Amino acid sequence: MAGDNDTALAQQGQAFQLKTPKGTRDWAGRDLLLRDHIFQTISAVFQRNGEIPLDTPVFELRDVLAGKYGEDSRLIYDLDDQGGERCSLRYDLTVPNVKHIKRYQIAKVYRRDQPAISRGRLREFYQCDFDIAGVYDPMVPDVEALRVIVEVFRALGMEITIKLNHRKILDGVFEAAGVPEDKIRLVSSAVDKLDKIAWADVKKEMVDEKGIAGEVADRIGEYVRLSGGIRDTIKVLRSDLGLCANAKVKAGLDDMDLLVSYLDAMDIVDTVSFDLSLARGLDYYSGLIYEMIPTTTSANQRGKSSQIQVGSIAAGGRYGGLVGMYGKHPIPCVGISFGVDRIFTLLDARRNKSPSELTHEVHVYIMSAGGKDGLLLERMAVARQLWDAGIRAEYTAKVKPKLQQQFNAFTGPLSIILGPDELAAGQVRLKVRAGDKEPRAQVQSKNSGGKEEVVEKDRGQLVSRDDLVEEVKRQLAALTLEQD
Amino acid sequence: MAGDNDTALAQQGQAFQLKTPKGTRDWAGRDLLLRDHIFQTISAVFQRNGEIPLDTPVFELRDVLAGKYGEDSRLIYDLDDQGGERCSLRYDLTVPNVKHIKRYQIAKVYRRDQPAISRGRLREFYQCDFDIAGVYDPMVPDVEALRVIVEVFRALGMEITIKLNHRKILDGVFEAAGVPEDKIRLVSSAVDKLDKIAWADVKKEMVDEKGIAGEVADRIGEYVRLSGGIRDTIKVLRSDLGLCANAKVKAGLDDMDLLVSYLDAMDIVDTVSFDLSLARGLDYYSGLIYEMIPTTTSANQRGKSSQIQVGSIAAGGRYGGLVGMYGKHPIPCVGISFGVDRIFTLLDARRNKSPSELTHEVHVYIMSAGGKDGLLLERMAVARQLWDAGIRAEYTAKVKPKLQQQFNAFTGPLSIILGPDELAAGQVRLKVRAGDKEPRAQVQSKNSGGKEEVVEKDRGQLVSRDDLVEEVKRQLAALTLEQD
Numbered sequence: 001m002a003g004d005n006d007t008a009l010a011q012q013g014q015a016f017q018l019k020t021p022k023g024t025r026d027w028a029g030r031d032l033l034l035r036d037h038i039f040q041t042i043s044a045v046f047q048r049n050g051e052i053p054l055d056t057p058v059f060e061l062r063d064v065l066a067g068k069y070g071e072d073s074r075l076i077y078d079l080d081d082q083g084g085e086r087c088s089l090r091y092d093l094t095v096p097n098v099k100h101i102k103r104y105q106i107a108k109v110y111r112r113d114q115p116a117i118s119r120g121r122l123r124e125f126y127q128c129d130f131d132i133a134g135v136y137d138p139m140v141p142d143v144e145a146l147r148v149i150v151e152v153f154r155a156l157g158m159e160i161t162i163k164l165n166h167r168k169i170l171d172g173v174f175e176a177a178g179v180p181e182d183k184i185r186l187v188s189s190a191v192d193k194l195d196k197i198a199w200a201d202v203k204k205e206m207v208d209e210k211g212i213a214g215e216v217a218d219r220i221g222e223y224v225r226l227s228g229g230i231r232d233t234i235k236v237l238r239s240d241l242g243l244c245a246n247a248k249v250k251a252g253l254d255d256m257d258l259l260v261s262y263l264d265a266m267d268i269v270d271t272v273s274f275d276l277s278l279a280r281g282l283d284y285y286s287g288l289i290y291e292m293i294p295t296t297t298s299a300n301q302r303g304k305s306s307q308i309q310v311g312s313i314a315a316g317g318r319y320g321g322l323v324g325m326y327g328k329h330p331i332p333c334v335g336i337s338f339g340v341d342r343i344f345t346l347l348d349a350r351r352n353k354s355p356s357e358l359t360h361e362v363h364v365y366i367m368s369a370g371g372k373d374g375l376l377l378e379r380m381a382v383a384r385q386l387w388d389a390g391i392r393a394e395y396t397a398k399v400k401p402k403l404q405q406q407f408n409a410f411t412g413p414l415s416i417i418l419g420p421d422e423l424a425a426g427q428v429r430l431k432v433r434a435g436d437k438e439p440r441a442q443v444q445s446k447n448s449g450g451k452e453e454v455v456e457k458d459r460g461q462l463v464s465r466d467d468l469v470e471e472v473k474r475q476l477a478a479l480t481l482e483q484d
Numbered sequence: 485m486a487g488d489n490d491t492a493l494a495q496q497g498q499a500f501q502l503k504t505p506k507g508t509r510d511w512a513g514r515d516l517l518l519r520d521h522i523f524q525t526i527s528a529v530f531q532r533n534g535e536i537p538l539d540t541p542v543f544e545l546r547d548v549l550a551g552k553y554g555e556d557s558r559l560i561y562d563l564d565d566q567g568g569e570r571c572s573l574r575y576d577l578t579v580p581n582v583k584h585i586k587r588y589q590i591a592k593v594y595r596r597d598q599p600a601i602s603r604g605r606l607r608e609f610y611q612c613d614f615d616i617a618g619v620y621d622p623m624v625p626d627v628e629a630l631r632v633i634v635e636v637f638r639a640l641g642m643e644i645t646i647k648l649n650h651r652k653i654l655d656g657v658f659e660a661a662g663v664p665e666d667k668i669r670l671v672s673s674a675v676d677k678l679d680k681i682a683w684a685d686v687k688k689e690m691v692d693e694k695g696i697a698g699e700v701a702d703r704i705g706e707y708v709r710l711s712g713g714i715r716d717t718i719k720v721l722r723s724d725l726g727l728c729a730n731a732k733v734k735a736g737l738d739d740m741d742l743l744v745s746y747l748d749a750m751d752i753v754d755t756v757s758f759d760l761s762l763a764r765g766l767d768y769y770s771g772l773i774y775e776m777i778p779t780t781t782s783a784n785q786r787g788k789s790s791q792i793q794v795g796s797i798a799a800g801g802r803y804g805g806l807v808g809m810y811g812k813h814p815i816p817c818v819g820i821s822f823g824v825d826r827i828f829t830l831l832d833a834r835r836n837k838s839p840s841e842l843t844h845e846v847h848v849y850i851m852s853a854g855g856k857d858g859l860l861l862e863r864m865a866v867a868r869q870l871w872d873a874g875i876r877a878e879y880t881a882k883v884k885p886k887l888q889q890q891f892n893a894f895t896g897p898l899s900i901i902l903g904p905d906e907l908a909a910g911q912v913r914l915k916v917r918a919g920d921k922e923p924r925a926q927v928q929s930k931n932s933g934g935k936e937e938v939v940e941k942d943r944g945q946l947v948s949r950d951d952l953v954e955e956v957k958r959q960l961a962a963l964t965l966e967q968d
Contacts, residue, residue, distance in 0.1 A: 019548055021571050024541035028587070032537040040524070048871055050846045050878035053516040057508035057608050058542055058573075058592065059561075064503055077543075079573075080562035082596060087505050089542075089563075103512070108542065112566060124541050136881035140860070144881070151871060265864035362534045376624070380749035387532055387635060394534040397620035397628070 023115030023123030034351065035126075038156065038343055039106050042128060045151045046104045049144065051130055054105045056094075062086040075111045093129045095333060104130035106340070120341050128338040133331050139255055142288050142318060143262035145334045149292055149314055150268045152338070158346065160313070162271050164230070164290040165278040166255060167317070169237070172248030173276065177219035179212065185283060186210045191224050192279035199225060224277045230260055233274035255287070280317060287318030288334075294346060310342040363476055364393040364414045367406035371420035374400035378418050382428065382468070389469045391476070413479050414472060417460060428468060431460030432475055507599030507607030518835065519610075522640065522827055523590050526612060529635045530588045533628065535614055538587045540578075542594075546570040559595045577613045579817060588614035590824070604825050612822040617815050623739055626772050626802060627746035629818045633776055633798055634752045636822070642830065644797070646755050648714070648774040649762040650739060651801070653721070656732030657760065661703035663696065669767060670694045675708050676763035683709060708761045714744055717758035739771070764801060771802030772818075778830060794826040847960055848898045850879040851890035855904035858884035862902050866912070866952070873953045875960070897963050898956060901944060912952060915944030916959055 020026060027035060043053065059079055065088050069076065077089040089110035095103070106128040115123050130148070132141040146162060153160045170191075174184045190205045199221055206212040206220070223243070226233055234256050243249050256274070263269040280289045291312035316336030366382050368375040379395040386393040396406050410433075417429040463471045504510060511519060527537065543563055549572050553560065561573040573594035579587070590612040599607050614632070616625040630646060637644045654675075658668045674689045683705055690696040690704070707727070710717055718740050727733050740758070747753040764773045775796035800820030850866050852859035863879040870877040880890050894917075901913040947955045 019545060020541050021543060021545055021569050024543070026541070027537075027539035029536050032539055033531075036527070036537065043520070047517075048874065048876045050876065052513050053511075053520070055511035055516055057504050057510070058594075059505060059508070059608075061503060061505055078564035078566065080564045082562065084596075085505050110542075112568075124543075132881075134881075137860075137883045140881040140883070143864070147868065147871075261861060262864060265861040266868050376621075377745060377749040380627070380746060384631065384750050387631075390532065392532045392534065397616075397618075397624040399621045399624070 021123075023113075023117075023121075025117075025122060025124075031348075034348060035340075035344060038340060038347065039128070041155045042106065042152050042338060043104070045148060045155050046130055049102075049148050049151070051102045051104045051148075054103045055107065056090065056105070058108070058110075059087040059089050062088045065091060075113050077110045077112055093127050095129075095131045095133060095335065101134065102130070102132045104128070120345070126340050128340045129335065131333055131335040133333040135332060139258045139262055139288075141334045143259060143266055145316065145336055146263070146272070146290070147266045147268055149336060150271055152314075153292065156343065156347065158313075158343070159295045160271065160292045161273050161295050162268075162290050162292055163227075163275040163278050163312075164272050164288060165275055166252040166288055167285050168248045168255070168287065169252035170224075170276065170279060172246040172250075172252060173223045173243065174220065175248060176243050176246045177223070178216045179220070183210060183212065187212060187220065188279045191220070191277055194224060194277035227273055227275035227277065230256065230263070230269060230272050230274040233276075234260070259288070280315070284319045285317045286320050289315075289317035291315040310339075310345055312339065313342045313346070314338045362392045362394045362412045364391055364416060364472060365406070365410045365412050366393060366395040366416045366418065367403070367410070368401070368418045369403055374398065375418045375420070375423070376400075378423060382416060382418065382465075385469060386472065389473065391469070391472055414475055415460075416468070416472075422462065426465050427462045428465060429460040430463045430468070430471060430475070431458065432479070505607075507597075507601075507605075509601075509606060509608075515832075518832060519824075519828060522824060522831065523612070525639045526590065526636050526822060526824075527588070529632060529639050530614055533586075533632050533635070535586045535588045535632075538589045539591065540574065540589070542592070543571040543573050546572045549575060559597050561594045561596055577611050579613075579615045579617060579819065585618065586614075586616045588612070604829070610824050612824045613819065614822075615817055615819040617817040619816060623742045623746055623772075625818045627743060627750055629800065629820055630747070630756070630774070631750045631752055633820060634755055636798075637776065640827065640831065642797075642827070643779045644755065644776045645757050645779050646752075646774050646776055647711075647759040647762050647796075648756050648772060649759055649764075650736040650772055651769050652732045652739070652771065653736035654708075654760065654763060656730040656734075656736060657707045657727065658704065659732060660727050660730045661707070662700045663704070667694060667696065671696060671704065672763045675704070675761055678708060678761035711757055711759035711761065714740065714747070714753065714756050714758040717760075718744070743772070764799070768803045769801045770804050770816075773801035775799040794823075794829060796823065797826045797830070798822045846876045846878045846896045848875055848877040848900060848956060849890075849894045849896050850877060850900045850902065851887070851894070852885070852902045853887055858882065859902045859904070859907070860884075862907060866900060866902065866949075869953060870956065873957065875953070875956055898959055899944075900952070900956075906946065910949050911946045912949060913944040914947045914952070914955060914959070915942060916963070 047053070062078065063086075065076060066073070069091060072091075076091050079087045079089070090107070091111065092109050093105045093107060095101075106126065108124050109127050110124055112123060113121065115121055130145075132145060134141070146164075149162065150160070170188065171184060174187055175181075179187050187206060187210065190202050190210060193205075194202055203214075203217045203221060206217045207214055212220075223237075226236060234253060237249070237253060238244060244253065260269060263272060278289060278291060280291070292314040294310065294313055314336060316334065318332065318334050320330050320332040364386055366379045366386075368379060376395075376399050383393050383395055392412075394409075394412075396409055398405070413433050415431045415433070417431065419429070422428055531537070546562065547570075549560060550557070553575060556575075560575050563571045563573070574591070575595065576593050577589045577591060579585075590610065592608050593611050594608055596607060597605065599605055614629075616629060618625070630648075633646065634644070654672065655668060658671055659665075663671050671690060671694065674686050674694060677689075678686055687698075687701045687705060690701045691698055696704075707721075710720060718737060721733070721737060722728060728737065744753065747756060762773060762775060764775070776798040778794065778797055798820060800818065802816065802818050804814050804816040848870055850863045850870075852863060860879075860883050867877045867879055876896075878893075878896075880893055882889070897917050899915045899917070901915065903913070906912055
């Protein structure tokens with residue numbers, strides 16, 4: 001039953017924008033389908049790798065949140081004091097404080113920040129995190145996390161490069177270059193800008209703003225501009241005996257050797273680029289750190305438009321101590337966040353260029369043409385037949401719908417047209433819509449003498465009722481093949 | 485990578501119960517898997533029938549909620565006044581106020597009610613609603629809703645009966661029996677108790693508490709105890725010429741005749757029972773009303789335990805005027821709510837009786853036995869091979885795990901055991917766990933002279949590495965076949 005769903009959605013968007021609170025949005029129709037597709041794809045990969053899903057209440061005891069976010073605490077939404085416990089809305093997704101866990105969570109979080117809808121900054125938005133917590137052998141959870149990331153983007157049909165670095169190597173490089181202990185974090189945050197600004201500007205920031213000596217900055221520059229295949233880059237660093245005398249660099253490189261053998265076993269070594277400029281802003285990382293950058297997407301391969309620049313679409317690394325914040329012992333942890341908004345933006349752009357599964361809510365539209373009645377029972381019976389076969393189908397909920405009405409409601413790739421003559425011969429007509437660019441109404445109706453007349457160029461193929469399900473499935477499969 | 489996920493989950497349950505706000509709970513592991521399975525199954529059916537998914541913000545402008553829930557407004561959670569708009573948490577799922585829409589929403593709602601965890605009453609819980617709003621031809625949206633309901637429960641593997649009645653017929657029966665206009669709602673709510681208490685008690689309530697004359701109650705009793713197949717029951721009512729003189733009864737029976745022809749076209753007429761005692765408490769229904777009752781479930785067919793009594797697991801009907809509350813015109817609507825908590829309870833009980841897909845987070849556990857090293861790279865390579873084939877697999881994240889450790893972590897139905905001799909011959913051992921009742925450790929380790937020795941009765945089958953994926957898939961398919 002189609003009705004005017006498209007119009008409804010348009011109205012809906014409007015009506016909702018008027019009534020949702022500032023910085024929040026409704027999700028409906030095709031946006032929600034794509035969002036759910038992303039979430040379900042990610043979940044399926046996580047579960048295949050033994051990650052445990054987790055869902056927590058949307059509000060938490062305020063005591064648990066208090067003191068956790070520093071000055072950002074002003075962005076926390078509090079519930080009103082209506083008696084009982086004091087609670088606040090979830091500010092981010094928290095790793096449960098247990099000894100060993102692989103868990104993931106995809107859920108909304110809440111921040112009373114200034115919203116900027118055009119830039120996608122909302123007060124209610126999704127986060128998607130997964131974590132492997134526990135004391136395990138070196139690099140084993142880390143490589144599993146990397147493998148999961150690769151599988152997620154493969155499942156989403158997105159190509160990525162993993163930019164990877166090791167906190168110990170970076171800190172060792174800074175030490176070896178002569179950066180004073182208390183300035184390592186300052187230097188680190190300057191280096192982290194190398195993907196956006198040139199080395200000369202980064203150096204300027206170090207020297208002018210952070211008080212690093214010019215020659216120290218130059219020595220840093222030699223290393224942090226290194227990047228490339230992980231094996232080659234390890235070799236370059238190992239050949240620098242002065243650098244390798246630094247205990248942190250040595251420990252980091254030993255980790256990297258181990259990692260390479262594991263990446264090989266996981267068959268993902270070519271996805272990784274060892275990039276010494278990657279520093280990740282946050283202080284709490286202690287081992288491997290990485291960012292996932294989209295490379296060519298299928299949209300770019302085929303479309304003429306330039307790639308949407310979204311930066312990293314996932315990031316994470318190893319840290320220790322954070323999980324155990326409320327427990328007795330800090331628990332080492334590998335944690336990754338997926339940038340689900342950015343992933344949505346990229347996949348939405350790709351979808352807009354080529355019609356796909358997620359473009360059409362309904363695949364088959366069943367209509368009646370000719371005859372004195374509207375063939376409602378027959379439309380119902382055909383719909384039922386298709387539903388039983390798992391096919392998405394609809395018809396207009398009118399006893400005698402006008403043909404024009406039915407064509408206007410028709411948005412899917414296939415239509416089945418019932419007529420009394422064809423039905424008498426045990427047949428229906430099946431029409432394939434050529435593409436999204438084709439006008440929706442494929443029929444011109446002339447009102448000659450009050451009676452609706454149909455002008456159709458393509459009357460579609462005649463299909464026997466008995467073969468209908470099979471033929472619809474074949475056509476849908478063919479459309480999908482054409483699309484991918 | 486398995487670790488101690490089971491222990492973790494146990495700890496987790498405990499840790500979380502300590503820290504979630506009163507009346508809320510965490511969802512994790514197998515409960516969440518089942519919950520998501522239910523939601524995804526329902527969503528897939530809705531989408532197949534052209535329903536548009538909808539997701540709204542968890543908090544709403546307080547003005548929109550105000551005055552909507554009468555004295556229940558005290559149960560609404562308000563957000564604290566931190567400047568800006570006044571907001572409250574979503575109290576229930578609201579149908580968007582548009583002219584035509586088929587929408588569904590599965591989301592959490594919030595009520596500051598007294599929680600009763602043991603009876604499943606929480607302050608944060610899920611609702612699952614779908615609605616068809618708009619002016620359509622009589623009974624067409626109604627029959628589509630009924631068909632969707634049947635398809636949902638079929639997809640969940642649950643058998644149901646639809647108890648159905650028509651508000652107009654019920655009101656007409658009360659009129660014809662001589663109930664004064666102003667007492668119709670009172671009588672109606674008494675009749676609605678007929679599925680729980682005997683007619684004698686219902687009559688007593690009418691006469692003693694609601695001031696209905698005894699002979700009026702007796703006349704009501706003649707009709708409201710009627711129930712059975714929809715065709716037969718229509719026939720019985722049609723044969724009562726006195727009753728059919730009532731305009732409401734006549735209009736309702738005409739609707740029912742139309743409905744029967746549509747139910748036939750949809751092939752669901754046998755699922756429906758016309759039950760004149762069904763009254764549904766709420767005043768706002770104006771046409772068809774129905775409740776879905778679980779009949780035999782597969783758990784009952786196979787298990788010895790008695791059926792869990794949960795009452796109706798979905799309910800709904802036609803109403804008008806509610807949707808348009810904030811618009812200009814009331815919009816007629818068919819609305820159905822699924823009792824997702826009750827559905828969860830039934831499916832969880834069934835799952836506990838027979839191991840199934842949703843019992844095990846991971847299907848295959850890869851371990852090493854014998855040899856000097858722990859064969860980590862080989863375990864990784866096998867895991868990667870299985871993941872690539874879409875199989876859920878794990879291994880212990882230790883370089884040299886103890887065999888006992890690995891068996892303790894093993895919860896899935898299949899294990900793959902790597903040994904140096906087998907690997908040298910291009911083979912692995914594949915073991916099927918006999919059933920959930922079997923002790924988890926299938927191995928006794930004797931510590932003779934500090935070295936771990938394995939006592940295994942069943943050493944599993946030898947499988948070539950090349951055939952491994954195929955054989956695992958075959959075994960998993962066989963297990964599923966045995967389970968269903």
